[in-house]
Amino acid sequence: MEDVAARAGVSRALVSIVFRGAVGASEGTRERVLAAAADLGYQPDRRASRLGRTRTRMLGVVFGVGHAFHGDLIDSLYAAAAVSDYEVVLSGVTPRRSEEEAVRALLAERCEGIVLVGSALPSPALSELAGRLPTVSVLRDVRVEGVDVVRTDDAEGLRQAVTHLHGLGHRRIVHADGGRAPGAAQRRRGYRSAVRRLGLPPMPLLPGGLTEEDGARAAAVLLGLPPGEGPTAVTAFNDRCALGFVDAVRRAGLKVPEQLSVVGFDDIRAASYAHIALTTVRQDADALGRLAIERAASRLDGGEPPGNPVVVAPALVVRATTGAPR
Amino acid sequence: MEDVAARAGVSRALVSIVFRGAVGASEGTRERVLAAAADLGYQPDRRASRLGRTRTRMLGVVFGVGHAFHGDLIDSLYAAAAVSDYEVVLSGVTPRRSEEEAVRALLAERCEGIVLVGSALPSPALSELAGRLPTVSVLRDVRVEGVDVVRTDDAEGLRQAVTHLHGLGHRRIVHADGGRAPGAAQRRRGYRSAVRRLGLPPMPLLPGGLTEEDGARAAAVLLGLPPGEGPTAVTAFNDRCALGFVDAVRRAGLKVPEQLSVVGFDDIRAASYAHIALTTVRQDADALGRLAIERAASRLDGGEPPGNPVVVAPALVVRATTGAPR
DNA sequence: CACTGTAACTGGAGCGCTCTAGTCGCGCGC
DNA sequence: GCGCGCGACTAGAGCGCTCCAGTTACAGTG
Numbered sequence: 001m002e003d004v005a006a007r008a009g010v011s012r013a014l015v016s017i018v019f020r021g022a023v024g025a026s027e028g029t030r031e032r033v034l035a036a037a038a039d040l041g042y043q044p045d046r047r048a049s050r051l052g053r054t055r056t057r058m059l060g061v062v063f064g065v066g067h068a069f070h071g072d073l074i075d076s077l078y079a080a081a082a083v084s085d086y087e088v089v090l091s092g093v094t095p096r097r098s099e100e101e102a103v104r105a106l107l108a109e110r111c112e113g114i115v116l117v118g119s120a121l122p123s124p125a126l127s128e129l130a131g132r133l134p135t136v137s138v139l140r141d142v143r144v145e146g147v148d149v150v151r152t153d154d155a156e157g158l159r160q161a162v163t164h165l166h167g168l169g170h171r172r173i174v175h176a177d178g179g180r181a182p183g184a185a186q187r188r189r190g191y192r193s194a195v196r197r198l199g200l201p202p203m204p205l206l207p208g209g210l211t212e213e214d215g216a217r218a219a220a221v222l223l224g225l226p227p228g229e230g231p232t233a234v235t236a237f238n239d240r241c242a243l244g245f246v247d248a249v250r251r252a253g254l255k256v257p258e259q260l261s262v263v264g265f266d267d268i269r270a271a272s273y274a275h276i277a278l279t280t281v282r283q284d285a286d287a288l289g290r291l292a293i294e295r296a297a298s299r300l301d302g303g304e305p306p307g308n309p310v311v312v313a314p315a316l317v318v319r320a321t322t323g324a325p326r
Numbered sequence: 327m328e329d330v331a332a333r334a335g336v337s338r339a340l341v342s343i344v345f346r347g348a349v350g351a352s353e354g355t356r357e358r359v360l361a362a363a364a365d366l367g368y369q370p371d372r373r374a375s376r377l378g379r380t381r382t383r384m385l386g387v388v389f390g391v392g393h394a395f396h397g398d399l400i401d402s403l404y405a406a407a408a409v410s411d412y413e414v415v416l417s418g419v420t421p422r423r424s425e426e427e428a429v430r431a432l433l434a435e436r437c438e439g440i441v442l443v444g445s446a447l448p449s450p451a452l453s454e455l456a457g458r459l460p461t462v463s464v465l466r467d468v469r470v471e472g473v474d475v476v477r478t479d480d481a482e483g484l485r486q487a488v489t490h491l492h493g494l495g496h497r498r499i500v501h502a503d504g505g506r507a508p509g510a511a512q513r514r515r516g517y518r519s520a521v522r523r524l525g526l527p528p529m530p531l532l533p534g535g536l537t538e539e540d541g542a543r544a545a546a547v548l549l550g551l552p553p554g555e556g557p558t559a560v561t562a563f564n565d566r567c568a569l570g571f572v573d574a575v576r577r578a579g580l581k582v583p584e585q586l587s588v589v590g591f592d593d594i595r596a597a598s599y600a601h602i603a604l605t606t607v608r609q610d611a612d613a614l615g616r617l618a619i620e621r622a623a624s625r626l627d628g629g630e631p632p633g634n635p636v637v638v639a640p641a642l643v644v645r646a647t648t649g650a651p652r
Numbered sequence: 653c654a655c656t657g658t659a660a661c662t663g664g665a666g667c668g669c670t671c672t673a674g675t676c677g678c679g680c681g682c
Numbered sequence: 683g684c685g686c687g688c689g690a691c692t693a694g695a696g697c698g699c700t701c702c703a704g705t706t707a708c709a710g711t712g
Contacts, residue, residue: 001668001669002668010691010692011691011692011693012668012669012692012693013670013671013691013692013693013694014690014691014692016668016669016670016671017670017691019669020670022671023689024689024690024691025690025691026689026690026691029690029691043433043434044434044668044669045434045436045667045668045669046434046435046436046669047373047376047377047382047435047436047667047668047669048377048667048668048669048670048697049668049669049670050373050669050697051373051374051377051667051668051669051670051697051698051699052668052669052670052671052696052697053669053670053671053697054670054671054697056373063391064397065389065391065396065397065400065401066392066393066394066395066396066397066398066400067392067397068392068394069392070391070392071390071391071392071393071418071420072392074391074392074418074420075391075420075421075422075423078418078420078422078423079422079423090416090417090418091416092397092400092404092416094397094400094401094404095401096401096404096405097401097404097405107369108369108370108371108372109372109373110371110372110373211595211596211599212596212599212601212602213599213600213601216599216600216601219601244599244601247573247601247602248601250576250577251576251601269537270537270538273537273538273539273542273570274539274542275538275539275542275545275570275573275574275577276538276573327698327699328698336661336662337661337662337663338662338663338698338699339661339662339663339664339700339701340660340661340662342698342699342700342701343660343661343700345699346700348701349659350659350660350661351660351661352659352660352661355660355661370698370699371697371698371699372699373697373698373699374667374697374698374699374700375698375699375700376667376699377667377668377669377697377698377699377700378666378667378698378699378700378701379667379699379700379701380667380700380701
């Protein structure tokens with residue numbers, strides 16, 4: 001920086017002004033500084049810049065690496081943060097790196113706020129975290145003082161799925177459950193309330209989960225049911241579960257959607273592939289990411305208390321795995 | 327830090343020593359400092375620590391968020407970096423965030439080395455990058471001065487796949503190509519050399535790609551072939567492609583493996599699910615990650631020039647999508 | 653018992669920025 | 683012609699650490 005200043009014939013402070021895009025530098029000087037920096041291959045050091053600044057303007061994001069839907073969300077978070085002039089710092093959760101560790105790393109960086117994607121942190125930990133800095137939980141609904149929640153209206157999504165199936169003429173609709181996964185409880189609730197409201201026969205849940213394998217397991221349970229007792233349609237916890245489920249029942253000789261209709265949840269990219277064409281409930285990754293950043297930013301800048309949990313509306317996407325029961 | 331020092335009745339320098347785990351603090355003092363820090367909820371600021379230090383000991387990692395195999399690799403990178411006492415800094419590539427941008431962010435952080443996972447950067451950019459700091463390309467083979475490459479022996483993987491199929495009695499084996507994806511050229515080459523060596527009839531490539539959709543497209547091409555001209559076995563560019571392919575041909579009524587055998591590449595988690603049970607060529611994510619870190623670390627610390635491209639042996643995993651031709 | 657070596661600890665100068673409180677010209681209004 | 687305001691620019695004190703050069707205390711040595 002010193003060198004750039006010398007080369008441009010100005011003070012270090014001026015170089016700083018130019019690189020921060022702050023006011024107080026004439027157009028000519030600005031150009032000279034930029035030219036000098038280019039000649040010298042100078043690029044400001046963000047570490048130092050953050051140290052000197054009062055605010056770091058960093059938002060930490062904890063996510064599961066390799067999770068398709070988390071990836072979609074990260075894309076949206078990066079974009080939204082750029083708009084609010086925040087910088088996102090990624091901290092991944094992997095089989096060998098726990099969420100606690102991921103959070104700790106972000107705290108040591110002095111992030112100003114933290115976004116947890118599909119967090120599995122226990123409430124006390126969340127509560128402590130929220131006491132230290134603005135915390136927003138995306139996808140997972142938590143009732144913890146100080147933690148902002150941004151999520152899809154999971155219950156509504158399942159209501160839409162069930163209503164769609166009911167509209168096609170299905171009456172025996174079963175839900176492949178997500179267990180303790182984020183959003184699973186709400187989806188369960190949405191399924192039950194829709195079934196009740198539409199006057200459909202209540203049916204036991206199928207044990208599901210969030211992977212294809214869980215879906216296949218649910219399929220095995222369904223296939224083991226006495227004939228005539230099985231459902232004509234299934235709502236799955238998520239797309240991966242639905243995909244595994246469809247694959248397994250087809251393998252067993254059932255035709256989808258002719259003999260069994262299936263609805264997923266998320267609308268991951270694979271769901272839209274022509275050969276899969278899964279009917280599913282779409283989560284709006286873009287809105288979720290944007291709102292998460294806005295939540296954190298408003299706590300940080302605005303000061304006005306963010307309202308209740310932010311709930312994003314899901315949208316049913318009808319493709320080729322649902323149809324009228326035979 | 328000042329406060330912690332005061333509370334423990336020592337100097338700031340001593341607190342620093344304790345937190346860095348450096349020598350020069352008695353056991354008693356160490357405990358007192360730690361206790362004081364705990365009372366005050368103090369945690370050292372990494373930004374400042376990195377600034378003060380001569381070395382940042384940060385390794386930047388550029389990866390595609392949401393890519394299943396990249397996720398496996400990140401896990402391994404985190405683990406390996408911890409061993410060498412380096413810190414990994416993630417920078418994701420998403421539809422809206424280019425690889426160039428991801429790299430730029432890491433440079434501004436003053437990473438000491440950079441690991442590119444499945445990079446698509448053009449050679450000149452790689453070359454320039456390698457000129458600035460140790461650069462290692464994982465998965466993608468590049469012939470650029472100064473860039474270390476850590477990859478799977480893709481050609482060998484395909485040789486194993488073809489040999490396995492040949493051993494089962496297949497003669498008409500076709501490859502669903504990966505186009506310009508990292509590793510695709512080598513896999514193509516491995517396929518061709520194996521076919522030649524085993525004296526099998528050369529067959530035109532199937533246009534594939536790296537997603538399920540590409541696999542399904544390859545399946546469509548295969549299904550359009552005149553009967554008798556089609557292959558009895560297919561090697562796919564990767565698992566996702568293989569999965570899409572299997573799904574599509576089954577949908578068309580073909581039985582896998584009875585009428586058509588299929589081999590994937592990568593061994594992503596989904597490949598091992600019981601209901602999928604894809605025969606595939608396993609890439610050793612753990613070894614790849616470890617070697618990538620070692621490469622960078624040896625350039626940084628050792629000074630001894632790292633050797634030729636590091637090639638990790640793949641391993642065929644036989645599951646249920648391959649069998650003898652009928 | 654002076655002398656050395658060592659372990660434990662401290663002071664203070666950086667690291668590369670930011671940012672406040674200035675200084676310096678200069679055009680403008682009255 | 684004097685004061686004033688304003689834009690352009692600078693000096694220098696941080697930010698929270700690290701790390702080097704000491705200093706001190708104390709056991710060991712001849």
